Amino acid sequence: MKTLFLQAPSFDGFDGGAGSRYQARREIKSFWYPTWLAQPAAMVPGARLLDAPVEELSVEATLDIAAAFELVIIHTSTPSFPTDVRFVELLKARCPAMLIGLVGAKVAVDPADSLAASSAIDFVAREEFDYTCKEIATGRPLAQVAGITWRDADGKLVHNPPRAMIEDMDELPFVAPVYQRDLKIERYFIGYLKHPYVSIYTGRGCRSKCTFCLWPQTVGGHRYRVRSAANVIAEAKWIKENMPQVKELMFDDDTFTDSSNLPRVHDIARGLHELGWTWSCNAKANVPYESLKIMKDNGLRLLLVGFESGDDQILHNIKKGLRVDIARRFSENCRQLGIQVHGTFILGLPGETRETIAKTIAFAKEINPHTVQVSLAAPYPGTTLYRQAVENGWLQPEEGGHLVNDKGVQLASISYPHLSREDIFHGIETFYRSFYFRPSKIWEIVREMLGSWEMTKRRLREGVEFFRFLREHQA
Structure with a gap:
């Protein structure tokens, strides 16, 4: 089938792609690559990937493009779901015979209600959806496709058997050729990465059990399944030869530097150095000095690190598997080696008080990452944080989808008896001003x-x- 993989139009500047940790408008305009749509797009001959928010396409312009396809697969998220459904209804009204499906964490954890939201949606995918999309695109009847919930001819919802996780990650084709063919890579900005950059995954899943983290608890799982070092280096070589304008590679695995993975990281680093790459990656704040040095000596420029909080009790509450003293030592090691750090922090996690917010701000100033991003605790359905918030009355179940406002800006969804949503929400301003408006940082x-x-x-x-x-x- 002639297939379109689509990130639908949404709020102005809204980064809803699967590479985004929080689907929302950023403090500065930023866009991650829609890697999880690019992957199945690479598996379907003749398919197209369209990222409407990045290309600043209107609803009408996107409808005009989508109308030329037989199958449209849209990535959706909890914040973007209402606008995505409206787009699906407009598209189905224009093309009644078109097959339209939704993929992403939102529909994976709540397939029945997601499908029931509109009769214009033909199916939703659960679990990993790469081969699901490929099978549907080849014309396999929906009744025979594992891992979907769909609507039969009588309007009844049918839950097909689950789809097994992908074990051999090397069997997946490269996503970079899809980026080159279909995307305007100069439009993808991340404030702390060189421009233009390219981000790819070298594996899926994360062994950490952080209660707030969306992807491991919904689609990716907690087993870290990886591509071989040779396979990763081969894609890096392809990018170097075919996309010469790219200045930096970003490895977007939830924790590229997992302790079970360090020998492979060392091999990848050495291979990237031979190719002349500058590169960055996600990391947990516990990478040993020896590994940091190997990475730095072989082209590593920056680590994106989730510190989350400067309070040990909060880190324990969210099962971060990290202590403040370890994060402090890690930060000092990075400073000694000349590795830049982009630190991410979250306000409003369980145990948060005015005092812990002040403590986290002081910790951020002490370790002084080159740049920071401050987010609000987001109880995405399907996460442990969401269940805790509902069970403890920090969040009403009917408010579970209220993660952004009508402009796509992230909201404080959780409140506590001792700390209101307004206090948490405006804590972001205090954090940013305290961190950036220092003479030394300026x-x-x-x-x-x-x-x-x-x-x-x-x-x-x-x-x-x-x-x-x-x-x-x-x-």
């Missing part, structure tokens, strides 16, 4: 700008967007 940013006219232009644009975010957030 000078650090200015010094970075002085070294490059390109960086100067970029930081000025981001600065305008950041101050606009602070004003809107405060209002």
Whole structure:
């Protein structure tokens, strides 16, 4: 079937792709690659991948493009689901014979209610959906496709048997050729990555049990299944030869540096160095010094690290598997080796108080990552955090989908008897101002700008967007 893999139009600047940890508008305009749509797109001959938010396509323009296809598969999320359903209904009204399906964590954890939301949706995919999409695109009857919930001719919802996890990750084709063919890679910005960048996965799943983290608890699972080092290096070589404008590779695995994976990381690093790559990756704040040095000596530039909190009790509450003293030592090791760190923090996790917020801000200033991102605790359905929030009355079940406002900005969904949503929400402004409006941090940013006219232009644009975010957030 002529197949379109689609990130549907949504809020202005909304990053809803599967590579996004939080589907929302950012403080500065940022977009992750829609890797989890690119993967099945690489498996369906003649398919197209369209990222409408990144291309700033209107609903009408996207409908015009989608109308040329027989099968449309849309990635959806809890925040974007209402607008995605409206788009599906408009598309079905224009093309009644079209087959339309939804994929993503939202429909994986709640397939029945997701499908029941509109008769225009023909099926939703559960579990990993790469081969699910491929089988449907080849024309296999929905009744014979594992891992979907679908609507039969009588309108009855049918739950097919589950689909097994993919074990041989090397059997999946590269996603980079799909990026090159279908996406405008210059439109993908991440403030702490070189531009243009490319992000890929070298594996799926995460052994950590963080209660708030969406993908391991819904689609990816807790077993870390990886591609071989040779396979990863082969895709890096393809990108180097076919996408010469790319300045940095980002490995977007939930925890690329998992302790079970370090020998493979060392092999990948050495292979990337031979190819002349600058690269970055996600990491937990417990990577040993010896591994950090091997990575740095072989082209590593930056680590994206989820510190989450500066309070040990909160880290214990969310099953982070980390202590503040370990994170502090890790940060010092990175500083000694010259590895930049982009630190992410979350406000409003179980155990949060005004005092712990102040403690986390002080910790962030102490370890001083090059840049930070501060998010609000997001109880996505399907996560342990969501169940805890409902069971303890921190969140009403009917409010489970209220994760962003009508402009796509993240909301504080959880409240506690001692700490209101408003306190948590406005804690973000306090955090950012305390961290960035220090003379030492301002000078650090200015010094970075002085070294490059390109960086100067970029930081000025981001600065305008950041101050606009602070004003809107405060209002």
